[in-house]
Amino acid sequence: MADSAPVKARGLEGVVALDTELSYINGQEGELLYRGYDIKDLAQNASFEEVAYLLWHGDLPTQSQLDELNAQLRAERALPDAVVDHLRHHTPKDANAMSALRTATSMLADFDADTESHDHDANVRNAIRLTAKMPTIVAAFDRIRKGLEPVAPTGEGSTAYDFLYCLNGEAPGEAAEAIMDAALVLHAEHGLNASTFTCRVIGSTLSDMYSAVTGAIGALKGPLHGGANVKVMETLKDIKQSGKTPAAYVQEKLEAKERLMGFGHRVYKTYDPRAIILRDMLEGLSDEKGDRWWYETSKTMMDEVYDAKGLYANVDFFSASVYHLLGIESDLYTPIFAISRVTGWTAHLLEQWDGNRLIRPRAEYVGPRGKTVGPIAER
Numbered sequence: 001m002a003d004s005a006p007v008k009a010r011g012l013e014g015v016v017a018l019d020t021e022l023s024y025i026n027g028q029e030g031e032l033l034y035r036g037y038d039i040k041d042l043a044q045n046a047s048f049e050e051v052a053y054l055l056w057h058g059d060l061p062t063q064s065q066l067d068e069l070n071a072q073l074r075a076e077r078a079l080p081d082a083v084v085d086h087l088r089h090h091t092p093k094d095a096n097a098m099s100a101l102r103t104a105t106s107m108l109a110d111f112d113a114d115t116e117s118h119d120h121d122a123n124v125r126n127a128i129r130l131t132a133k134m135p136t137i138v139a140a141f142d143r144i145r146k147g148l149e150p151v152a153p154t155g156e157g158s159t160a161y162d163f164l165y166c167l168n169g170e171a172p173g174e175a176a177e178a179i180m181d182a183a184l185v186l187h188a189e190h191g192l193n194a195s196t197f198t199c200r201v202i203g204s205t206l207s208d209m210y211s212a213v214t215g216a217i218g219a220l221k222g223p224l225h226g227g228a229n230v231k232v233m234e235t236l237k238d239i240k241q242s243g244k245t246p247a248a249y250v251q252e253k254l255e256a257k258e259r260l261m262g263f264g265h266r267v268y269k270t271y272d273p274r275a276i277i278l279r280d281m282l283e284g285l286s287d288e289k290g291d292r293w294w295y296e297t298s299k300t301m302m303d304e305v306y307d308a309k310g311l312y313a314n315v316d317f318f319s320a321s322v323y324h325l326l327g328i329e330s331d332l333y334t335p336i337f338a339i340s341r342v343t344g345w346t347a348h349l350l351e352q353w354d355g356n357r358l359i360r361p362r363a364e365y366v367g368p369r370g371k372t373v374g375p376i377a378e379r
Contacts, residue, residue: 008364012361013266017192017197017359017361018192018200018359020191020192020348020351021035021058021351022034022035022055022189022191022344022347022348022351023035023189023190023191023344024036024191025190025191025267025268027265027267027268027269027270028269028270029270030268030270030271030272030273030276031273032190032273032274034051034054034055034188034189035054035055035058035059037054037060039185039186039273039274039277040273040277042054042185043182043185043186043274043277044182046060046185047066047158047181047185048158048159048160048181048184048185048188048340048343049066049069049070049073049158049159050066051184051185051188051343052069052131052188052343053065053066053069055188055189055343055344055346055347056124056127056343056346056347056350069128070158072128072132073128073131073132073159074132074153074155074156074157074162075132075155076128076129076132076133077132077133077135077136077153077155077162078133078136078152078153078155079104079133079136079137079140080107080108080111082107082111083104083107083108083111083137084140084150086103086104086107087100087104087137087140087141087144087150088144088150091103091104091141091144091145093144093145094145095141095145096221096331097138097141097142097331097332097334097335098217098220098221098226098334098335098338099221100137100141101134101137101138101141101217101335101338102214102217102218102221104137104141105130105133105134105137105210105213105214105217106210106211106214108129108130108133108210109208109210109211112126112129112210114126115208115209115210116208118206118353120350120353120354123209123346123349123350123353124350126208126209126210126346127209127342127343127346127347127349127350130209130210130213130342130346131159131339131342131343131346132159134338134339134342135159135162135163135166135339136153136162136163136166138163138167138332138335138336138339139151139163139166139167140166142167142329142332143166143167143169148169150166151165151166151167151169152166153165153166157177158177158181159181159184159339160172160177160178160180160181160184161177163180163339164176164177164180164326167328168327175284175285175288176285176326179281179284179285179322179326180326182277182281183278183281183319183322183323183336183340184336184339184340185340186274186277186278186315186319186340187274187315187319187336187337187340187341188340188341188343188344189341189343189344189347190341190344191267193225194219194220194222194224194225195216195217195219195220195225195226195341195345196216196341196344196345196348197219198212198215198216198218198219199212199213199215199216199219199345199348199349200212200348200349200352200359201215201359202215202216203348203349203352203353203356204352204356204357204358204359205358206353206356209346209349212345212349213342213345213346216338216341216342216345217338220334220337220338220341221334223261226334226337226338227334228261228262228314228316229261229262229316229317229319229320229323229333229334229337230320230330230331230333230334231261231262232261232262232316232317232320233320233321233323233324233330233333234330235249235260235261235262236294236297236298236301236320236321236324239297239301240293240297245300246297246300246301246304247300247304249301250301250304250305250308251304251308254308254309260305260309260311261316262313262314262316262317262320263305263309263311263312263313263314263317264311264312264314265312265314268312268314269312270312271312271313272312272313272314272315274314274315275312275313275314275315275317275318278315278318278319278322279295279298279299279302279313279318281322282294282295282298282318282321282322282325283295285322285325285326286325289325291325294321294324294325295321298317298318298321302317319333320333323336
């Protein structure tokens with residue numbers, strides 16, 4: 001019997017490549033679940049560390065399990081001296097922040113005794129080390145490029161707390177830590193997106209976790225995936241500096257047929273649930289900071305774009321203003337995405353390796369046939 005015709009879809013849209021227990025997305029209803037838990041419930045009632053445990057192990061931790069994971073993460077936050085030296089002496093001060101993170105993350109493989117192991121427990125340890133160290137890399141890179149000394153992790157507190165501490169050199173307030181923690185929860189996992197698929201493809205070859213995560217960082221670097229929130233901040237700053245109303249700005253961009261970043265989503269056909277959570281958090285943070293311009297402008301722009309084009313805001317649209325009010329440079333927004341999503345990437349690798357099969361799709365050849373090689377003088 002002849003083989004059935006292969007299924008083709010541009011950009012693999014709608015193609016189901018594999019089964020997963022990690023997250024469920026209902027784009028029509030705006031629903032996102034991590035291992036059965038609604039994202040709104042997790043963002044309000046669970047810490048980033050609890051969500052990491054959930055993704056790696058299948059359910060939320062007990063108090064003793066959470067205490068053990070927190071102790072492991074805190075113990076692993078410091079970077080090898082060679083990685084700090086590379087950031088200090090061999091990384092250009094104007095380097096792309098995602099490029100710096102990609103290179104430093106790859107270097108970590110050489111300092112991990114478990115790198116080449118495919119034992120499940122060893123790979124969980126790798127996941128913990130990556131999750132612990134990537135925030136320290138981002139903070140160290142930012143300080144070094146500003147001519148400041150890197151701040152060593154405290155070895156205490158949450159991932160959100162120590163990241164903001166290492167970044168700014170001072171302890172964050174409770175509200176700042178809480179919103180940073182929630183933002184990490186919201187970005188931790190999101191199905192088979194481009195970077196996660198990249199990660200699983202690399203992992204399916206039985207390469208190591210560091211190689212797979214480095215590849216995922218490369219995929220996330222692209223503006224059509226992780227870089228949208230940087231463009232959102234450029235848009236908001238443009239509105240603020242020009243003095244235009246959000247309505248006038250949106251109309252001008254639409255008439256010029258320019259894309260408005262932070263709107264629309266490949267999966268969601270309604271509001272991205274993460275965007276709604278961040279919008280509400282942004283309002284509270286704006287009140288605490290005494291600066292409601294970013295919230296009010298974002299909310300108005302969201303309504304204007306929907307009225308004009310029927311497009312819904314996605315998670316990138318509001319995360320940009322949240323990070324801005326936390327005092328974070330805009331080119332660090334995508335690296336922050338990565339220091340959260342590494343939990344999802346590594347969870348997908350653990351799932352991939354449990355019954356691994358090499359991911360090897362087909363491509364349909366549409367080029368010429370029957371060509372022959374002629375003498376080189378006649379070409």
